[in-house]
Amino acid sequence: MFKYYFERIQDIEIFPVISLLIFVLFFIALLIWVMKADKQYIRSMEHLPLEEEKPGKENSIN
Amino acid sequence: MELEKFSYDNKIVKYFAIATVVWGVVGMSVGLLAALQMVFPILNFDLQYTSFGRIRPLHTNAVIFAFVGNGIFAGVYYSLQRLLKARMFSDTLSWINFWGWQLIILSAAITLPLGYTTSKEYAELEWPIDIAITLIWVVFGWNMLGTIIKRREKHMYVAIWFYIATLVTVAVLHIVNSFELPLHGLKSYSFYAGVQDALVQWWYGHNAVAFFLTTPYLGLMYYFLPKAANRPVYSYKLSIVHFWALIFIYIWAGPHHLLYTSLPDWAQAMGTAFSIMLLAPSWGGMINGLLTLRGAWDRVREEPVLKFMVVAITAYGMAVFEGPMLSLKNVNAIGHFTDWIVAHVHVGALGWNGFLTFGMLYWLIPQMWKTSLYSKKLANLHFWLGTLGILFYALPLYWAGITQSLMWKEFTPEGFLKYPNFLETVQQILPMYMTRAVGGMLYLSGVFVMVYNLFKTAAQGTFVANEAAEAPALAKETSEHKEYWHRVLEKKPVVFTVLATVAILIGGIFELIPTFLIKSNVPTISAVKPYTPLELHGRDLYIKEGCVNCHSQMVRPFRSETERYGEYSKAGEFVYDHPFLWGSKRTGPDLQRLGQKYPDSWHYHHMLDPSSMSPGSIMPPYPWLLEQSYDKSLTPDMITVMRKLGVPYEDGYEKQANADVEKQADQIVQRLKDAGIATKSDKEIVALIAYLQRLGTDIKVKKEMIVTTE
Numbered sequence: 001m002f003k004y005y006f007e008r009i010q011d012i013e014i015f016p017v018i019s020l021l022i023f024v025l026f027f028i029a030l031l032i033w034v035m036k037a038d039k040q041y042i043r044s045m046e047h048l049p050l051e052e053e054k055p056g057k058e059n060s061i062n
Numbered sequence: 063m064e065l066e067k068f069s070y071d072n073k074i075v076k077y078f079a080i081a082t083v084v085w086g087v088v089g090m091s092v093g094l095l096a097a098l099q100m101v102f103p104i105l106n107f108d109l110q111y112t113s114f115g116r117i118r119p120l121h122t123n124a125v126i127f128a129f130v131g132n133g134i135f136a137g138v139y140y141s142l143q144r145l146l147k148a149r150m151f152s153d154t155l156s157w158i159n160f161w162g163w164q165l166i167i168l169s170a171a172i173t174l175p176l177g178y179t180t181s182k183e184y185a186e187l188e189w190p191i192d193i194a195i196t197l198i199w200v201v202f203g204w205n206m207l208g209t210i211i212k213r214r215e216k217h218m219y220v221a222i223w224f225y226i227a228t229l230v231t232v233a234v235l236h237i238v239n240s241f242e243l244p245l246h247g248l249k250s251y252s253f254y255a256g257v258q259d260a261l262v263q264w265w266y267g268h269n270a271v272a273f274f275l276t277t278p279y280l281g282l283m284y285y286f287l288p289k290a291a292n293r294p295v296y297s298y299k300l301s302i303v304h305f306w307a308l309i310f311i312y313i314w315a316g317p318h319h320l321l322y323t324s325l326p327d328w329a330q331a332m333g334t335a336f337s338i339m340l341l342a343p344s345w346g347g348m349i350n351g352l353l354t355l356r357g358a359w360d361r362v363r364e365e366p367v368l369k370f371m372v373v374a375i376t377a378y379g380m381a382v383f384e385g386p387m388l389s390l391k392n393v394n395a396i397g398h399f400t401d402w403i404v405a406h407v408h409v410g411a412l413g414w415n416g417f418l419t420f421g422m423l424y425w426l427i428p429q430m431w432k433t434s435l436y437s438k439k440l441a442n443l444h445f446w447l448g449t450l451g452i453l454f455y456a457l458p459l460y461w462a463g464i465t466q467s468l469m470w471k472e473f474t475p476e477g478f479l480k481y482p483n484f485l486e487t488v489q490q491i492l493p494m495y496m497t498r499a500v501g502g503m504l505y506l507s508g509v510f511v512m513v514y515n516l517f518k519t520a521a522q523g524t525f526v527a528n529e530a531a532e533a534p535a536l537a538k539e540t541s542e543h544k545e546y547w548h549r550v551l552e553k554k555p556v557v558f559t560v561l562a563t564v565a566i567l568i569g570g571i572f573e574l575i576p577t578f579l580i581k582s583n584v585p586t587i588s589a590v591k592p593y594t595p596l597e598l599h600g601r602d603l604y605i606k607e608g609c610v611n612c613h614s615q616m617v618r619p620f621r622s623e624t625e626r627y628g629e630y631s632k633a634g635e636f637v638y639d640h641p642f643l644w645g646s647k648r649t650g651p652d653l654q655r656l657g658q659k660y661p662d663s664w665h666y667h668h669m670l671d672p673s674s675m676s677p678g679s680i681m682p683p684y685p686w687l688l689e690q691s692y693d694k695s696l697t698p699d700m701i702t703v704m705r706k707l708g709v710p711y712e713d714g715y716e717k718q719a720n721a722d723v724e725k726q727a728d729q730i731v732q733r734l735k736d737a738g739i740a741t742k743s744d745k746e747i748v749a750l751i752a753y754l755q756r757l758g759t760d761i762k763v764k765k766e767m768i769v770t771t772e
Contacts, residue, residue: 016332019572023310030306034299041217046294048145048219049285 066214066535069528070143072430074156076525078136079423081164083513085132086419088171089124090506096121097499099682100649101492103673106682111175113682115608119186120174125411126184128167130275133419135159135202137282138225140426142209145219145285147533151208155201162198166191177606178248182263182641184270185239189250192240199236203229210555214533218555220301223562224281226555227309230563231273234570239266243703245696249602251703256636257324260644265316265573272312275410279418280308283351283375286422290367296353300346307343309562311336313569318389321398322618323644324633330391332573337389344382351375366441370421373449377413381406396471399614399648401491402463405456412452412505420444420512427516431523440515444508451505455498462494471622479625484651485678492680587634590760592709593753595719596726598700599692600753603746604643607684614645615654615757628655628758635761638709650681657759662730663737665751687747694720694744726752 099105099114106113139156143149150156169191173179179186187195206229210218239262241253252259288295295301317325317333352375355362362368384406388397397403428435435441469487472480481487593601604610617623619630631654636642660668667674670688672681698716705711727743730751734741741747 015572019568022568026310027307030303034302037299037302042298045217045219046298048215048217049141049221049288050292050294 064534065532067530067532068149069530071139071150071153071156071527072525072529073527074150074153074160075136075140075426076430076527077160078132078139079426081160082129082132082136082419083423083516085124085128085167086416087506087509087513089121089129090502090509092117092121092124094499094502094506097495097502100495100680101499103680103682108683108685110177110607110684110686113607113684115611115682116175116177116179118611119179119183119608120171122184123170123174123186124167126270126274127170130279130415130419131163131167133415133422134228134274134278134282135163136426137286137422138206138278141221141282141285142206142225145215145222146209146213147215147531148209148213151205151212155205155208159198159202159205162194162201166194166198169194173248177608179605179608180242180250180252180641181605181608181610181643182239182252182259183267183646185236185263185266188248189240189242189244190247192236192242195236196233196240199229199233203233207555207559214536216536218558219285220295220298220305221281221284223305223558224277224284226559227305227562227566228273228278228281230559231269231277231309231313231566234563234566235266235269235273238570238574239263243707245699245703251707252641253707254642255638255640255707256642257326257633259640259642260320260323260636261317261325261329262574263642264319265313265570268316268319269313271410272308275415276312277309279415280304280347282418282422283347283371286418286425287351287354287371287375290365290371290421290425291355291358291361293354293358296350296356300350304343304346304350306565308340308347310565310569311340311343313566314573315340315389316573318385318394319646320644321389321391321394322620323616324631324636326633329573334389334391336569337386341383341386344385345379348375348379348382351378366435366438366445367421367425369442369445370417370424370448373445374414374417374421377409377417377452381410381414384409395618395620396467397463398618399646400463400467401459401494401647402467403647405459405463408459409452409456412448412455416505417448420448420509423512423516427519428523431520431525433519433523436515436518436522440511444511444515447504447508447511451501451503451508454501454504456501458494458497458501462491462498465494466491470626471620473622479622482626484626485676488649488680489678585632585634586637587632587761590635590637592638592704592711593756594722594726595697595701596723596749596752597756598704598753599697599723599749600751600756601643602700603687603692603750604753605641609653610643610645612645612647612649612681614648614652616644617652617654623652627652629761631758632761635758638704640704640707640709650679653754653757655758657755657757658762661737662733662751662755663739665754666734666737666739666741666747669747669750687750688741688745690746691744692746692749694723697723 095105095112096114096117099117110116139150166187170187173188173191174186178188180188185192206225210222242250243253244250254262284295284301314336315333317329318337319333321330321334323330352372355368355372358368362372387393388403388406397406424435424441466487469481469490474480615631617627617630624630636644664675666688668676669684671683672679697719701711701716701719705716724743727748730748731741731743
């Protein structure tokens with residue numbers, strides 16, 4: 001039973017510290033990535049759902 | 063670039079859309095019945111199949127899994143094909159997904175009124191249906207990932223990330239929370255007990271809200287709102303941050319459903335902390351949705367579709383503001399167990415899920431039938447009926463919840479409870495219950511207007527089952543240098559899926575593992591003993607009748623609660639409870655310390671006609687308990703299964719368990735006879751009385767409680 005292994009974890013109080021680190025590092029990395037993102041790529045992604053699927057097709061409400 | 067010709071499968075979308083509407087009408091009608099039952103107990107019809115305890119899970123399951131579930135599939139199947147410029151991976155899988163899901167819903171609609179339930183909220187369905195859900199979900203995932211792999215569009219739009227996160231997380235949640243040991247074909251006991259079971263259940267319950275009612279619908283918002291407004295989403299960068307932050311944080315917040323309970327403090331604090339953080343990504347999504355309409359607000363006046371979506375996103379914003387607020391312990395102390403929570407849930411369900419579904423349908427049906435909406439006037443009528451319905455639903459319940467909570471907590475200057483009779487606090491809010499039912503009626507009548515409008519729309523158009531399209535094939539991947547990381551991710555959907563899984567698993571692992579260290583987290587109490595076999599039968603009846611929907615078994619450590627109910631609940635009291643029955647709503651009083659409070663005859667009369675013992679009670683009568691017999695042949699298996707789950711019944715006890723059943727039942731029958739009531743020892747009422755008289759009595763036994771930690 002896996003419970004047995006967890007019972008032997010030393011210093012379980014380190015868990016919160018680890019989780020804080022994971023979070024801080026992850027979100028800092030995420031923000032850096034987003035800020036450095038390629039403008040052209042972002043623009044094309046924004047317009048992806050709006051691309052005319054077929055000429056002559058009602059694509060929006062007028 | 064050579065263009066490939068292919069077609070989009072609209073037929074599957076049509077079927078899912080129809081299923082959404084049909085089940086929406088059914089689920090909401092059942093909800094209206096439940097709302098009326100709380101004002102007019104006569105509407106329980108004195109039938110076991112229609113009593114509130116069984117109707118309420120039927121309503122929640124129908125609305126969540128049938129109405130919203132089919133709404134998810136309709137929206138995903140439509141948008142995924144177009145965003146990836148590919149037909150679904152396999153038509154066969156699509157139809158297995160469709161019919162499988164409807165069969166699951168049908169089996170739920172049959173088994174829940176019959177009383178087959180695990181009692182775990184939003185996971186009430188029994189083990190064979192749990193397995194079916196898993197299989198159909200895998201089919202859905204296979205179909206979706208297959209489509210992603212054969213796509214003609216290099217990059218995955220943000221909506222698809224939300225779909226993938228939904229797929230993965232719902233699978234993980236459902237499997238972990240459905241660990242149960244079968245007793246027979248339609249009955250099982252939860253693998254976890256007490257505090258552990260509660261934590262796993264609310265890790266699931268909270269994240270069912272997150273990954274079934276929120277993430278897929280955010281995906282739909284990111285696709286259908288830009289389509290309807292004909293403008294791109296406000297900020298794609300924000301949507302990237304929104305996505306990762308949301309799935310990273312949501313998964314940790316489950317314990318906020320268990321504040322002030324016997325859950326260890328560290329877990330409660332964690333739930334609160336992450337719930338407050340959750341406000342940021344949630345509002346990020348709302349802002350991204352609303353600001354998409356920047357400069358197009360004039361069109362919102364003209365366009366019912368946009369009206370529905372704006373109110374949906376606004377309701378989402380309000381519900382996710384309220385969630386973190388309710389996660390503050392001092393606010394939760396007032397809100398928990400009251401109708402405030404019901405109001406909160408319905409702002410999300412009626413406002414966010416309902417209105418986004420309606421907006422999507424009003425846009426989708428004219429698209430697929432190549433026509434325009436039959437009547438904008440009727441759509442506007444629906445909009446106002448729905449909006450008023452939400453207001454008439456939510457506001458009275460906020461009022462009712464806070465009123466009742468403050469009445470529960472009020473003391474006289476002499477230091478006594480001001481309202482010692484629980485029923486006084488119920489009578490006080492009945493007008494609010496009535497107003498809520500009116501709100502539900504308004505909302506439902508709006509849905510009927512929509513059904514008519516959509517039907518007429520379809521009738522005037524021509525449906526295109528296979529919509530022709532063409533797109534260049536995806537060029538073979540070439541290694542580009544200095545590539546933006548996320549693009550790499552999107553090119554490798556599988557890697558992306560793994561990363562999303564890791565993000566949601568971290569929270570789950572940190573939350574669940576420490577709780578499995580039973581020794582340090584649940585102090586054992588030596589006086590707490592396993593249930594007798596007759597009490598186990600009674601407990602199964604308590605589960606079957608859905609008592610947990612109105613009665614908690616969790617006395618919180620407040621003076622107002624220990625005065626009213628008795629000693630507050632200890633974690634160690636629940637170690638043999640497979641499943642736990644703490645409950646999350648007090649329509650009636652808490653039952654944790656009910657044992658030995660009243661004579662057996664009181665319970666007999668009370669179950670036959672609650673108002674005979676408690677004048678003005680809104681509890682339904684349970685006359686069938688006096689007629690039906692519990693199934694004694696199951697007793698040996700019950701003991702065996704419980705032993706497998708870790709309840710310390712002695713070896714071989716299952717062979718003599720039924721002798722003990724008879725002994726205990728005969729004592730109860732004798733006591734009832736002394737009170738002038740004639741009954742037989744094999745009747746359900748006898749087993750139920752045995753269980754009710756046992757509740758919370760273990761720690762009253764003697765003063766020799768030995769509490770050990772470590």
